[in-house]
Amino acid sequence: MTVTLDALDRKILDELTRNARIPVAELARKVGLSKTPVALRIRHLEEIGLITGYRAILSPLKLGLTHVTYVEVSMTDTREAALQQFNAAVRAIPEIEECYMIAGGFDYLVKVRSRDMADFRRILAEKISGLPHISNTSSYVSMEAVVEQTFTLG
Structure with missing residues (x-):
């Protein structure tokens, strides 16, 4: 199933892929919405399986895996x-x-x-x-x- 995204969803996803720990208030400010609609959009994107999780990305180089x-x-x-x-x-x-x-x-x-x-x-x-x-x-x-x-x- 292909998901159709509007411009706001794309902005939200772009910001989240840059920094998944961004506070909702800051994210809302960056995309031009209030906190509640942004939180609802994020929840929807998670529920439909577009956002599959959040994680720390480790540096293989810092771990010696060069x-x-x-x-x-x-x-x-x-x-x-x-x-x-x-x-x-x-x-x-x-x-x-x-x-x-x-x-x-x-x-x-x-x-x-x-x-x-x-x-x-x-x-x-x-x-x-x-x-x-x-x-x-x-x-x-x-x-x-x-x-x-x-x-x-x-």
């Missing part, structure tokens, strides 16, 4: 049960930041954050290689993040 590797994963079995087993297992690995099922020459693309190459090698050997139904992997080390951002409407 090494990013993308791993192509090819599967031995792509029937639904096998894919569901893989999906459940990959979600249990905290070093996996993102995982996408891919239509193409391989089955999944996995983004792994680690401290360094030795740490990645350990994660690959101990965790990723043991995932169910994997036939092979290919790894690509990121040299530099050119664009790294969260989703916004702008």
Whole structure:
């Protein structure tokens, strides 16, 4: 279901994506409404599932997780049960930041954050290689993040 947003909803969402901790009074001032309509609009956006939550965004670099590797994963079995087993297992690995099922020459693309190459090698050997139904992997080390951002409407 696609959600239709008016200009005020877009302004509210733009401000919230910049700072989810903004007080409602300040948000109302920025979008040109009073507090009650802004609070009602936010509640509506949450209820329809457009706003799915609020969270602190941690700096991987400050946590020492400076090494990013993308791993192509090819599967031995792509029937639904096998894919569901893989999906459940990959979600249990905290070093996996993102995982996408891919239509193409391989089955999944996995983004792994680690401290360094030795740490990645350990994660690959101990965790990723043991995932169910994997036939092979290919790894690509990121040299530099050119664009790294969260989703916004702008």
